[in-house]
Amino acid sequence: MAAISATDAKNKFGQVLEMAQAEPVRIQKNGRDVAVVLSGEQFAAWEASRAQTKVRPAIDELMARSVERRKSLYEALAK
Template sequence: MKEITSKDAKNQFGQFLDWAQREPVRVTKRGRSAGVFLSEEQFQRLRGSAWEQLAATMDAIRDQAEANGLTDDILTKLLDDES
């Protein structure tokens, strides 16, 4: 992964954007990682895979709950119970 200082990113912004279209670029400030800049395409791909993982986890939880006898009616009663 390319790495650039925040000062160089500011001064060479066009080059910085070009690099980020090819691969993520780590931005450092005072020698410490401040963030990672990536293309819109890479961001959307990451975002999509996170949603897919969340959906798969929710499906697995629902299947396990159903296998253990938790129905929508029981869940509603549990959530409505204020004791």
């Protein structure tokens, strides 16, 4: 992943956009990462990967079984 200072990013924004087409670009201020510039394609892929559930279906199934087994307990606690 490429890195560029915040000042250089401001002064060479067009170049940063071009760099982001190839790989994410870290923007650094005082030696610390403060932002990342991604291409639209990379951002869409990131959003899609975030939306995919990995463990969630198993958790949902366990929760549903728990609610079914302990329904009267949950109802009593809800009162």
